[in-house]
Amino acid sequence: MMTEPAPAPSPDPAVIYRTRLPVRLWHWTNAVTVFVMLMSGMMIFNAHPHLYWGAYGANFDHAWFEIGNHGTSGYVKTAGIEIPTTGVLGYAQGTDEAFPPLVTIPSHYDLSAARRWHFFFAWLLVGAWFAFLVYGLISRHLWNDLALTREEARPSSLWRDIKAHARLHLPRGEEARHYNPLQKLAYIGVLGVLLPLMVLTGLAMSPAMDAAWPWLLTVFDGRQSARSVHFLCAAAVALFIVGHLAMVVLAGPINELRSMITGWYRLPRDVP
């Protein structure tokens, strides 16, 4: 790669235009929207911090997951195991909410306000997602940048990428021109699987939607199952964000941030 001829004349050939404006706008809309959704969602969860499987589920029914407290000691309970979580979940910052004020919108218990935030930003999330799909199809961004190439999709090359990530060996030089296979899979997983699942399970919790689209309940095996899946997907999105931010930091936060703001990205120098 070091022996390749230099590309077209340019003041700095290592600086490439990587992210186009619509994708950048979409990214930052999402950045705000997803945080509002997660934080207002956690406030809504605080209203009844128990999760069930099936059509029904309330205080006297068996919950497979719950966040609670005994006085001032918080816990998370699942599969019959109670894990102490004082200071983080169940009891933290002097309040006995499941999720503490630091991570909820609003910071105090206010179910109607949290619902208002959640349902407003849900429209933004879905609208932006839809616009991105349309743009991605028309501009071929989905095929050119997000879809795995035949070569990348081979188990052997995926395994190589997993090992590279595990050693924190990030792509450099020419390889950094494109998303790497695991990165593509993560984006496809969030955009193609998690987001649609979140929206559909969210709709399945609406009594009016259940009348309009009864198949929602068949697909998710009841409203309370849908609520559980909604929560699990939210947890997966939160994990994605942690991973995403970690990769930004590892790959060079200034360069990455600049590329998502201006579009211009400096290819990390190849290590000889």
Next chain:
Amino acid sequence: MSGIVTRRNVLIGGGGLLLAGCDRIAASPTVRQTLTLGETVSRSAQRLLIGDRQSLAPEFTRAEMSPIFRVNGSSRPASTDYAGHVASGFADWSLVVDGLVATPLALSLAALRSAPSRTQITRHDCVEGWSAIAQWTGVPLGLLLRRAGLSSRAKYIVFHCADDYAGKPYYESIDLVDAFHPQTILAHTMNGAPLSVGHGAPLRLRVERQLGYKQAKYVMQITAVDSLAGIYAGKGGYWEDNHDYQWYAGI
């Protein structure tokens, strides 16, 4: 130790500032108004999807019912009038149907029990997130409204209840789309037995495509109106007036 800036304190302090900022944004009337747009869009979208407006909420079998249906909200209205009705088995109780109707009605519990009824096993969804399934038997609301001769000026049906929260009477309201929906009934029977005091005796509303706070218990009076303005705080219900809950509770 005081005066030392620890990382923990900075984090907590920073977090606190961020929270205060967020809450200030959240409390602004403009923000609230903007966010409420979402509610309007959701209601319109759902009403559009419901199409012929008659699509039914899912119904269940007896085997799918909750073993225990929790009592929620008021469990016994505090008024002496209500206590008297409980003592006499609601013998002197009557449901008033008035407002924008040609013939106001006063119906005894016996009359309601012998009226045509619908039985449905449906899911009750609380705004908090839990659900419970029970069987309800009652008089279709549309039947009563037709018998009373609902005026064409009527836009909403308001339900006045016997219970209160700290002196503020419970009430709720729905529009005519839901009022004439076949599953919208005034239930006098739950799981085959007369409605218990905890669940809203002698009569509770079931409006199956909306959340739990619309399912008014202890219904005493049904009033047809052309506007919700002027009824208490004017937002159409106890939770709407006092805790800013959404009037449309289909989501």
